[in-house]
Amino acid sequence: MKIKTLKLSDNNFYQSLKNALSFDEEDNSQIQQTVKDIVQAVKVNGDHSLLEFTKKFDKVDLDTPSDLELPRSILKEAYDSLDTFTQNALNESAQRIKNYHEKQVQDSWSYKEEDGTVLGQKITALDSVGLYVPGGKASYPSSVLMNAIPAKVAGVKNLVMVVPTPNGERNALVLAAAYVANVDRVFTIGGAQAVASLAYGTNTIPQVDKIVGPGNAYVAEAKRVVFGTVGIDMIAGPSEILVITDGKTDPDWLAMDLFSQAEHDELAQAILVSSDPSVFEKVMLSINKLIDTMPRKEIIFTSLQNRGLFIQVDNLHEAAEVSNYISPEHLELSVQDPESLLTNINHAGAIFMGINTCESVGDYCAGPNHVLPTSRTARFSSPLGVYDFQKRSSIINLSARGATRLGKIASVMAEGEGLFAHARSADYRVKVDE
Numbered sequence: 001m002k003i004k005t006l007k008l009s010d011n012n013f014y015q016s017l018k019n020a021l022s023f024d025e026e027d028n029s030q031i032q033q034t035v036k037d038i039v040q041a042v043k044v045n046g047d048h049s050l051l052e053f054t055k056k057f058d059k060v061d062l063d064t065p066s067d068l069e070l071p072r073s074i075l076k077e078a079y080d081s082l083d084t085f086t087q088n089a090l091n092e093s094a095q096r097i098k099n100y101h102e103k104q105v106q107d108s109w110s111y112k113e114e115d116g117t118v119l120g121q122k123i124t125a126l127d128s129v130g131l132y133v134p135g136g137k138a139s140y141p142s143s144v145l146m147n148a149i150p151a152k153v154a155g156v157k158n159l160v161m162v163v164p165t166p167n168g169e170r171n172a173l174v175l176a177a178a179y180v181a182n183v184d185r186v187f188t189i190g191g192a193q194a195v196a197s198l199a200y201g202t203n204t205i206p207q208v209d210k211i212v213g214p215g216n217a218y219v220a221e222a223k224r225v226v227f228g229t230v231g232i233d234m235i236a237g238p239s240e241i242l243v244i245t246d247g248k249t250d251p252d253w254l255a256m257d258l259f260s261q262a263e264h265d266e267l268a269q270a271i272l273v274s275s276d277p278s279v280f281e282k283v284m285l286s287i288n289k290l291i292d293t294m295p296r297k298e299i300i301f302t303s304l305q306n307r308g309l310f311i312q313v314d315n316l317h318e319a320a321e322v323s324n325y326i327s328p329e330h331l332e333l334s335v336q337d338p339e340s341l342l343t344n345i346n347h348a349g350a351i352f353m354g355i356n357t358c359e360s361v362g363d364y365c366a367g368p369n370h371v372l373p374t375s376r377t378a379r380f381s382s383p384l385g386v387y388d389f390q391k392r393s394s395i396i397n398l399s400a401r402g403a404t405r406l407g408k409i410a411s412v413m414a415e416g417e418g419l420f421a422h423a424r425s426a427d428y429r430v431k432v433d434e
Contacts, residue, residue, distance in 0.1 A: 001287065001301060003308040005280065008318050014325070020309050021326065021376070023238065023267050028217060035221040039196040046202035053193040058166045060188070065204040070175070070186045078175035086173070093365040094145050094180045100367030101150045104386035116399030117406075125155030126389050128206060130198035130230075131183065132213035133174055135164035135190055140214070141177035142363060146370050147212050147233075147384065148181035154389035159183050160208055162198065164190020190215075192222035199226035212371070212384065233384055237375035238267035238307075241359055242328035242348075244319045246335040247276035249355045254279075255286035257332060260360050262303035263296040271309040271326065273319045280310045320344035327378040330359045349378045403429040 006016055041049040047065035054068070055061045062068065079087065110120025129151045133144055144161070151159050161178055163171070165188045178186055187205060189197065195215075201207030210231035211223060223232045241261035243254060258270035272283060287304065291297050313319045320341060323331060327347035335341055338353040345351060349372030350362055363370045371384035398406065407426040414422035 001284075001291075001305050003280075003284065003287075003304055003310055005310040005312065007312045008314070008322060009312075017311075017322075017325070020307075021269070023269075023307065028221065031217050031221050035192045035218055035225060038192040038218075039199075039222060039225050042193050042196035042202070043200045046197075047204050050189060050193055050197055050202060050205070053191065054189055057191055057193075058164050058168075058188075060165060060168050065202070068187045068189055068204060070170075070188060072179070075175050075179035075183075075186065078170070078172040079179045081172050082176055087176075089365070090141065090145070090173075090177060090180050093142070094149060094177075096365055096367040097145055097149045097369075098153060101153045101369070101386050104150070105153060106387060106390060106392075110395060113402065115401035115405060117402030118395070118397040120395035122393040122395055123390055124393065125157070126151075126209045126231075126391065127156070128158035128160065128208040129156050129389060130195075130208035130211040130213075131159060131161045132190075132194060132198075132211060132215050132219055133161055133163040133178075134215060135166065135169075135171055135174065135188075139171050139173045141173040142370065143214055144174060144177035144183070145181055148178070148183050150369065150384060150386045151212075151389045152182055154386045156389050158185075158206065158208070160198065160206055161186045162189050162194040162205075164188065164194070166190075190219075192218045192225075195219060195222035195226060199230045210389070212388070214371075233371060233388060234373065234377070234381065236371075238269060239264040240269045240271075240326075240329040240374055241332065242271040242273065242323055242326055242330070243332040243334055244273045244316065244323060244341065245276075245279055246316065247274060247279045248336055249334045251279070251282035251286040252290065253355070253358075254283050254334065255290055257334075257358055258283075258287070258304065258308070259290070259294060259300050260358070261330065262300040262308065263294065264299075264303075266299055266302040267307065268303045269307040269309070270304060271311060271328070273311045273313060273322055275313050275315050275319065277312055280312070283310075316341055317344060323348065327373075327376045329372045329374045329378065330362070332357070332359060347378045349373050349381075349383055398429075400431065404431045 051062055106123045108122045110118055112118050131147050134140055148159055161183045163174055197205040198208045198211050212233040220235050224235055239261045243257055261268050262270045291300055294300055311322055324346050329349040331348035332352040333341050334355050352359055369383045369385055373381035407430040410426040411423040
């Protein structure tokens with residue numbers, strides 16, 4: 001294996017880096033058309049199309065649409081089927097996620113001006129949210145916890161989860177996580193048809209206000225199609241990790257940290273940045289030593305070979321500069337003094353501080369959310385949080401004096417814009433003796 005190496009001192013460094021960060025997405029014109037057809041069918045035919053698509057794609061033939069829903073008793077059975085160690089892991093992860101996200105809750109506020117006018121902001125939770133969870137052999141209970149718990153902390157009353165059951169196969173871990181997270185309703189549907197049913201509603205599936213959660217290319221495209229009818233969390237790209245090291249971290253640790261993202265899929269990107277050129281040689285030796293121990297070694301190999309990157313800089317300040325340009329999903333500051341380096345970091349989805357903090361702990365149980373901006377969108381986006389399930393309304397309550405004072409200003413500005421009804425509406429409330 002050979003991993004591409006770049007040097008910040010190279011004249012064409014940023015162009016080379018830009019090229020290395022880009023990736024060729026598959027031609028999705030066929031996906032777009034398929035999703036468009038599925039979404040339209042569900043929008044028009046509702047439950048009938050849902051049953052047809054469930055039979056076609058999941059090989060599950062149900063008698064009635066009501067058979068799509070799993071009662072809470074089934075979720076509890078899944079939880080009870082787990083060993084105590086796994087139950088405890090789910091419960092502790094859930095509690096830590098809840099504790100962290102409770103710190104994010106925003107409260108309504110207001111203030112009164114001298115003339116008695118009150119201005120403020122009212123915070124309310126979304127009424128209903130849909131959570132998409134991959135199903136079948138793929139088990140992502142962590143995604144259930146990371147998406148569901150912030151919604152519940154925010155005050156969402158109706159949290160609806162959809163999860164496919166290919167060939168009727170239910171994933172006990174996923175259902176147990178739904179039980180722990182207090183998901184309100186669970187339906188065994190997946191793909192674009194599940195997204196469409198949440199967006200438009202059917203006789204069986206309730207319409208929601210926002211859809212969150214990971215999925216394949218068809219799910220991502222369906223979320224793109226229904227956006228505007230409902231809100232969505234994001235359209236996520238391949239997973240990313242950037243590790244900055246001062247050369248003091250065990251190279252085996254660094255190699256495994258790179259593996260932790262490379263094993264997601266062949267388009268995942270793992271980047272190592274250091275001012276010590278010997279680090280790259282040591283980590284490369286560790287990669288070659290450890291990769292054969294990995295069950296997903298073929299995926300890791302392809303990811304590192306095609307998209308892996310070593311970046312040599314002169315100092316940690318330059319490392320921060322490079323990191324800010326990349327704006328990675330996951331950023332590890334594997335250095336002796338991460339607090340000092342943190343002051344120079346402006347853009348990253350999640351920042352893992354010091355040599356003892358690995359990214360994978362953040363994926364599962366540290367507490368902060370693992371739904372993070374990818375593909376450089378951390379320049380303007382944030383991790384999923386309670387604020388994604390709350391919305392803000394502006395409050396304006398004018399006193400009589402306030403209506404006079406502000407009405408005069410509004411009238412002048414409205415007439416300047418040629419909006420005379422706006423002006424008269426304000427004028428009517430102006431007291432002429434003030």
